[in-house]
Amino acid sequence: MRVAIVGASGAVGQEFLRILAERNFPIDDLVLFGSERSAGKSYPFKGRKYIVKLLQHNDDFKDIDVAFVSAGGGTSKEFADTITKYGAVMIDNSSAFRMDENVPLVVPEVNAEDALNRPRNIIANPNCTTIMMVVVLKPIEELSHIKRVHVSSYQSASGAGAAAMAEVQQQYKELVETGEVKTIDKFPHQLAYNVIPQIDVFTDNGYTKEEMKMFNETRKIMHSDIKTSATCVRVSSLRSHSESVWMETERPLSVEEVRHAVADAPGCILKDDPSTGLYPMPLESAGHDDVYVGRVRKDLSDENGLTLWLTGDQIRKGAALNAVQIAEYLIKENDIK
Numbered sequence: 001m002r003v004a005i006v007g008a009s010g011a012v013g014q015e016f017l018r019i020l021a022e023r024n025f026p027i028d029d030l031v032l033f034g035s036e037r038s039a040g041k042s043y044p045f046k047g048r049k050y051i052v053k054l055l056q057h058n059d060d061f062k063d064i065d066v067a068f069v070s071a072g073g074g075t076s077k078e079f080a081d082t083i084t085k086y087g088a089v090m091i092d093n094s095s096a097f098r099m100d101e102n103v104p105l106v107v108p109e110v111n112a113e114d115a116l117n118r119p120r121n122i123i124a125n126p127n128c129t130t131i132m133m134v135v136v137l138k139p140i141e142e143l144s145h146i147k148r149v150h151v152s153s154y155q156s157a158s159g160a161g162a163a164a165m166a167e168v169q170q171q172y173k174e175l176v177e178t179g180e181v182k183t184i185d186k187f188p189h190q191l192a193y194n195v196i197p198q199i200d201v202f203t204d205n206g207y208t209k210e211e212m213k214m215f216n217e218t219r220k221i222m223h224s225d226i227k228t229s230a231t232c233v234r235v236s237s238l239r240s241h242s243e244s245v246w247m248e249t250e251r252p253l254s255v256e257e258v259r260h261a262v263a264d265a266p267g268c269i270l271k272d273d274p275s276t277g278l279y280p281m282p283l284e285s286a287g288h289d290d291v292y293v294g295r296v297r298k299d300l301s302d303e304n305g306l307t308l309w310l311t312g313d314q315i316r317k318g319a320a321l322n323a324v325q326i327a328e329y330l331i332k333e334n335d336i337k
Contacts, residue, residue, distance in 0.1 A: 001026050001336070004064045004088070006079070007071030008032035008052050009041055011162040012093055015320035016068050017045050025324060026331065031064065035071070057082050064088040065336050066327050070319065084121040089336055091123045091323045095209075098124045098217060105220050107131050108325040109267040110138045115326055116335055123326055126221060127213040128318025129153045129232065132291045133243055134221050135317070136310050139265035140258055141222065144249040149228040151214065154235045154242040155199055156282060159314055160186050168192055168236055187234060196234040208232060240282030241318065242311040252303045255296050262293050262308075267317070272296055280311040288313055289321055 003020070007013045013034075020027065030045055032052045039054040053060065057079070061067065067083050069076055070093035080097075083090045097103040097120075104114040105124045115123050126134075129151075137146055157168040164186040171181045171192035181190045189196050200209035207215075211230040218228050263270040271280050272294040280292035291312040299305025312318060330336045 001065045001331075002029045002031065002063050003027050004031045004033060004061065004067040004083075006033045006055060006067060006069040006075070006083070007093075008043060009034050009038035010070060011158060011165075011315055012070040012319045014043070015315045016070070016324070017043060019316065019320050019324050021046055023324060023328070025328070031060070033060070033071075055079060059086075061088050062086045066091065066330075068320070068323050068327075069093060070323075080120070080122060087121070089118070089121055089123065089327070089330065091125060091326055093125045093319050093323060095127065095213065096124075097122050098126060098213070099220065100124070105217060106326050107134050107221055107322060108329050109135050109265070111221055111223070112326075112329045115329060116333060125319065125323050125326070126217045127210070128159060128314035129155065129210070129230075129241055129243060130214050130217040130221070131318050131322050132241065132310060132312040132314070133214070133245060134218055135265070135267045135291050135312075136245070136262060136293055136308070137218075137222065137226075137247070139261040139268070140247065140249070140253070140306075141224070143253055143257060143261055144251045146224070146226050146247050146249055148248045149218070149226060150246040151228060151230045152244045153199075153210075153214075153230065153232045154195075154237075154244075154282075155232060156235060156237040156239050156241055156314070157187075157191060158239045159199070159234070159241060159318075165238055168238070191234060191236050194236065197231065199232040199234055237282050239286040239313060239315065240311055241314040242280070242282050242309065244307070244309055246299065246305060246307045248299075248302060248304050249306065250304070253306060255298060255306075258306060258308075259296050262296070267291055268293055270294065280309060282311045285311045286313050287316070289316055291317060 033055040073094040073096040076096040214230040279294035295309035
């Protein structure tokens with residue numbers, strides 16, 4: 001199988017290389033693509049070095065079977081036809097096609113079969129916070145329909161890219177050396193020793209685009225009328241996002257049946273014994289594939305309400321791993337040329 005990675009030099013692109021190697025994804029040939037800034041760089045993969053080619057409108061994708069694309073929405077829109085015109089399956093990590101009715105939005109643990117119906121030969125990877133939440137909501141939805149969700153996210157610096165990670169590290173360095181932060185570029189305010197209640201731009205209804213993604217994408221993935229109200233917050237941890245999730249179900253659920261369902265669900269690990277200090281933390285989930293879940297408890301104000309805490313590596317499950325799992329599902333179903 002011939003595989004392409006578009007945006008190979010970015011944080012997600014580099015994670016693709018690691019995950020494809022770790023999971024022994026069946027690759028006969030690998031082609032890396034990037035911008036003018038990245039073209040010519042080389043990266044190792046399974047004992048060989050691969051040179052990044054300049055992404056262009058040409059026939060470079062003619063023999064590609066699957067293309068993992070993580071180069072931003074503008075690039076995805078511009079090059080979608082070039083990537084797919086010879087039959088390559090484009091698995092896109094940007095927001096460009098997520099709400100396109102002709103593009104499935106897929107989390108394999110939730111709606112893998114949607115990937116089989118792709119009129120444009122494009123499959124969209126959801127937003128990272130949405131992915132991690134729906135992996136956990138799925139087994140609970142199977143117990144009782146979830147009507148509403150309130151979620152607050154605690155999103156690490158790396159969610160804004162590799163340069164953003166470097167920026168927050170630089171901010172801490174400047175604070176130690178000079179007592180003030182001079183480098184503020186990737187975030188609207190200083191992030192070191194701070195939290196910022198804004199991710200992406202604000203929309204007319206007062207929610208940010210990131211928060212609206214959680215509303216719209218959750219409904220599309222789960223094929224549900226579920227309503228999600230989100231507040232997305234940037235925090236200064238470097239890797240892994242966390243979420244505080246409240247939900248209202250149609251019938252009351254016990255803590256034990258929810259714990260049992262989550263513990264048995266694919267992609268979830270239950271870490272829930274607060275009496276011994278056992279609960280999910282981003283420091284632990286970083287570098288791992290599963291979503292960690294804990295602090296499961298009944299809502300004191302609503303008998304049909306539940307609250308839980310989750311954390312997961314947004315570069316792995318929230319981006320690269322989810323895309324690779326989609327491709328693995330297509331291979332299993334003999335649905336890649």
